[in-house]
Amino acid sequence: MITAGPTTRITVSEAIVRYLISQRIVVDGTEVPLFPGVFAIFGHGNVTSLGHALEMHRDELPVWRGQSEEGMGLAAAAFAKAMRRQQVMVCTSSIGPGATNLVTAAGVGMANRLPMLIIAGDTFASRLPDPVLQQVEHFGAPATTVNDAFRPVVRFWDRIMHPAQLLTALPQVISMLLDPGECGPAFLGLPQDVAATSYDYPDSFFERKVRAIPRPRPDVDEVIAAVNLLKTAKRPVLIAGGGVHYSRAEAELATFALAHGIPVVETIAGKSSLLASHPCYVGPIGVTGADATNALCSKADVILAVGTRFQDFTTGSWTLFAASAQIIAINAARFDAIKRVSVAVVGDAREGLKSLTEGLIGWRAPASWTAQASQSRLDLQNLVDSRAAADGASPMSYA
Numbered sequence: 001m002i003t004a005g006p007t008t009r010i011t012v013s014e015a016i017v018r019y020l021i022s023q024r025i026v027v028d029g030t031e032v033p034l035f036p037g038v039f040a041i042f043g044h045g046n047v048t049s050l051g052h053a054l055e056m057h058r059d060e061l062p063v064w065r066g067q068s069e070e071g072m073g074l075a076a077a078a079f080a081k082a083m084r085r086q087q088v089m090v091c092t093s094s095i096g097p098g099a100t101n102l103v104t105a106a107g108v109g110m111a112n113r114l115p116m117l118i119i120a121g122d123t124f125a126s127r128l129p130d131p132v133l134q135q136v137e138h139f140g141a142p143a144t145t146v147n148d149a150f151r152p153v154v155r156f157w158d159r160i161m162h163p164a165q166l167l168t169a170l171p172q173v174i175s176m177l178l179d180p181g182e183c184g185p186a187f188l189g190l191p192q193d194v195a196a197t198s199y200d201y202p203d204s205f206f207e208r209k210v211r212a213i214p215r216p217r218p219d220v221d222e223v224i225a226a227v228n229l230l231k232t233a234k235r236p237v238l239i240a241g242g243g244v245h246y247s248r249a250e251a252e253l254a255t256f257a258l259a260h261g262i263p264v265v266e267t268i269a270g271k272s273s274l275l276a277s278h279p280c281y282v283g284p285i286g287v288t289g290a291d292a293t294n295a296l297c298s299k300a301d302v303i304l305a306v307g308t309r310f311q312d313f314t315t316g317s318w319t320l321f322a323a324s325a326q327i328i329a330i331n332a333a334r335f336d337a338i339k340r341v342s343v344a345v346v347g348d349a350r351e352g353l354k355s356l357t358e359g360l361i362g363w364r365a366p367a368s369w370t371a372q373a374s375q376s377r378l379d380l381q382n383l384v385d386s387r388a389a390a391d392g393a394s395p396m397s398y399a
Contacts, residue, residue, distance in 0.1 A: 007200040012163045012190070013049040014056075015201050016119070019170050020090065021060045024210045027086045034174075034211055035117070036087050037062040039072035043094025044132050045121015049195040050092060069093045073105020076116040080109070085246050086213065088115045088177050095121040095192075096134030100146050107153040109185040112269075113242075113309070113333070115177040118154070120147050122189040125161055132192075147189040155184035161191065163199030178213050180246065180348060181333035215247070216332055218347030218355055225343045226304075226328045227359035233302035235369050238262045239285060239314070242269025243307015243331060249350035253306065254278055256353045261365040262304065263373035265293050267314045270307065282373050283380045286314045292379040294320055296372065305329045307349040309336045330356075 010018070023034040040063050042051045054063050066072035069091070076089035093099050099120040109116050123135055123145050131137050138144040151157050156176045158169050173186045230236060244253055250273050257264045257280035264274045265285040274281050283293035297303070297320050305327060308314055315321070318340070330345045330352035331337035337344040345352050 004202065004204075006203045008203055008206075009198050009200050011049055011053065011196055011198050012160065012166060013053040013195045015163070015166055015199070015205075016050070016170070016188075016190075017053040017057050017061060018206045019166070020117075021057060022206050022208050023174060024208060025086060025212070026210065027083070031210060032087065033061075034088060035061065035090055037064060038090040038092060039064055039066045039075060040092045041066050041069055041072070041094065041098055042092075043096070043098050043121070044134070045095040045123070045190065045192045046092050046119070046195070047094070047121075048192065050119065050121070050190065054092075066091075069098055069101035070105050073102045073116065073118070074108060077105060077109045077112065077114045080114040080116060081112070084248065085113075085115055085180075085183060088117055090117045090119060092119045093121065095123055095132070096136070096146060100149060103149050103153060106150055106185045106187070110153045110155065113184055115183045116185045117173065117177065118150070118185060118187045119190055120150075120187070121195075122147055122159060122191040124193045125191040126193055145189070147187070150185075150187045153185065154187040155182060156186040157189075158187070159189035159191070160194055163194070163197050163201075167201075167205060174211065178211055180213060180243075181216070181331070181335075181346075215348040215351050216346070218330070218345045218352050222343065222345045222347075223352075223355045223359060226330075226345050227356060229302060229326060229328060229343055230304065230356070230360060231363055234366055235300050235372075236262050236302045236304060236365050237282075237297050237300040237373075238264045238280075239267060239297075239303060239305040239308055240264055240270040240273040241267045241306060241308025241314070243349045244270055244273040245307075247307065247332075247349035247351075249306075249348075249353060250274070252350050252353045256357055259357065260360055260363060261367070261370045263296065263365075263370070263376075265289070265297060267308050280370075280373070282377045286320065287316055288313055290380045290383070292376040292383070296376040298322060299372075300325055303327045305331075305341070306353065307331060309333075310339050 020035045025034045072091045076091050079089045136146050263282045264280045265282050283290045285293050326342040328343045329337045329341040334346045337346045
């Protein structure tokens with residue numbers, strides 16, 4: 001049991017900091033902190049207790065003071081994307097406008113499946129000092145605070161009302177942050193009086209823990225259905241999304257495309273998942289893509305989508321594909337895998353491609369289709385060359 005064994009009496013804030021420090025992960029063969037740092041602006045709710053705990057452990061958990069809460073949250077989202085969701089930044093703010101300033105950034109993280117941990121100060125659980133500075137009071141619902149505004153834009157939301165709640169809340173936070181199909185922002189509301197409350201926490205709760213991001217393997221029947229559909233394709237196209245990067249499946253994608261001669265197009269999030277020098281690379285798809293690439297996709301009869309959530313910039317609001325086109329989607333999130341698809345393969349991108357490869361041994365897309373894809377790639381390159389060529393009259397420009 002988590003409560004068995006020796007205990008240490010510390011505050012809730014101290015417990016949070018110690019727990020975050022104890023979480024580790026291996027990135028590129030090196031063990032590193034799962035939470036490498038904290039962005040913070042201090043005020044009501046997070047300065048007197050959490051601020052002190054962070055100061056005491058600043059050598060193990062660095063703190064950077066933000067200039068705006070929204071900027072902190074956006075930086076945390078960008079960090080998660082740059083680290084391919086393998087590390088998570090923490091943001092902490094005061095109650096009131098400090099917290100609400102983070103809502104937009106949480107929405108960005110939520111929409112883009114990017115993990116971050118938000119710890120916002122909350123009003124006193126006892127309500128004795130109410131109202132504190134800039135506290136929004138709800139006359140008919142005194143338990144409601146501005147922190148409830150986070151509920152629609154985070155994957156995990158909790159308000160810590162008793163010290164013991166950390167023993168279940170924090171492991172649930174970690175589980176969600178590392179889940180490839182469910183990850184996104186996590187929120188903890190921390191009432192100022194609860195943050196300073198002491199409790200006898202089990203020492204085992206703070207033992208060093210090396211975490212790993214799970215790789216869910218696809219269901220065998222789903223793989224068989226996908227393989228059977230791909231084998232009927234005369235004009236297949238593979239869409240590489242951000243999930244390729246998050247799965248670290250770039251090598252498997254390159255091998256799969258080359259083995260089966262399937263043209264590969266990329267979403268914004270999937271950019272560079274396949275090098276432009278690869279024989280199967282065609283170009284970017286969608287509203288911000290290329291005409292030559294989109295024209296090829298409009299002719300596809302089977303579309304294999306790997307790690308994409310099919311946002312409108314990718315699908316052109318679902319106008320880019322032929323009405324008769326059938327879609328196979330490999331995605332760790334079932335919610336994304338079943339979007340308007342003929343066959344859903346719920347699982348990790350790398351493992352999904354490996355599973356398909358085993359069933360497609362000896363199969364390749366028709367050579368005539370591969371040649372069309374190569375011509376589309378050439379058309380795009382010719383367009384770029386013509387636009388980038390110096391005309392001797394004006395300086396080079398993005399315009």
